[in-house]
Amino acid sequence: xxxxxxxxxxxxxxxxxxxxxxxxxxxxxxxxxxxxxxxxxxxxxxxxxxxxxxxxxxxxxxxxxxxxxxxxxxxxxxxxxxxxxxxxxxxxxxxxxxxxxxxxxxxxxxxxxxxxxxxxxxxxxxxxxxxxxxxxxxxxxxxxxxxxxxxxxxxxxxxxxxx
Numbered sequence: 001x002x003x004x005x006x007x008x009x010x011x012x013x014x015x016x017x018x019x020x021x022x023x024x025x026x027x028x029x030x031x032x033x034x035x036x037x038x039x040x041x042x043x044x045x046x047x048x049x050x051x052x053x054x055x056x057x058x059x060x061x062x063x064x065x066x067x068x069x070x071x072x073x074x075x076x077x078x079x080x081x082x083x084x085x086x087x088x089x090x091x092x093x094x095x096x097x098x099x100x101x102x103x104x105x106x107x108x109x110x111x112x113x114x115x116x117x118x119x120x121x122x123x124x125x126x127x128x129x130x131x132x133x134x135x136x137x138x139x140x141x142x143x144x145x146x147x148x149x150x151x152x153x154x155x156x157x158x159x160x161x162x163x
Contacts, residue, residue, distance in 0.1 A: 026055070026066045035072075036079055043075070051078055051092055085122070090114050 029040050046052045052071045056063030067075075074095060081091040094114070097107035144154065 026068055027072065029054075029065045029067070032067045032072065032075065036075055038075075038079075046075070046078060046088075049088055049092060051088070051095060084115075085118055086114060 027035070029043055032038075033040050033043055043052065047054065047065070052067070052074055054065040054067045054071055057066050058064045077095065078088075078091055081094070082088075086094075094107060094111055097110055098104065100106055147153075
């Protein structure tokens with residue numbers, strides 16, 4: 001696992017990714033979008049946000065976007081970060097820290113901090129869902145008991161719905 005992928009997964013960027021850009025496979029926006037199940041618009045948005053930096057080739061104004069190995073790896077990290085609930089700003093900060101030092105200490109500290117915040121938020125959401133579920137189960141039990149005391153069975157209730 002390389003340094004950039006720690007905290008996000010097994011995306012490959014490796015040493016010298018910029019230098020190998022010319023020799024690595026180059027993808028058009030449609031190919032990249034298809035591989036990740038994204039729209040062209042989403043990829044262009046990530047570019048506008050500074051998360052991706054494709055090359056421009058061709059004679060048309062601005063040239064066609066061509067994405068290399070580094071962009072593909074960054075997109076894999078972006079997608080994983082989004083799945084984990086991180087904001088684009090957090091993902092961008094994480095990716096930008098990649099180039100700050102060889103040991104990636106600040107990048108790893110940053111990722112640990114945002115991961116811990118996310119864990120805390122998810123644990124609170126889980127507790128909230130468990131409480132809501134318990135309350136709904138209590139209500140269901142109370143209603144079933146009330147209906148049973150009044151001579152209505154669950155089967156009768158279902159038959160009335162379907163008639």
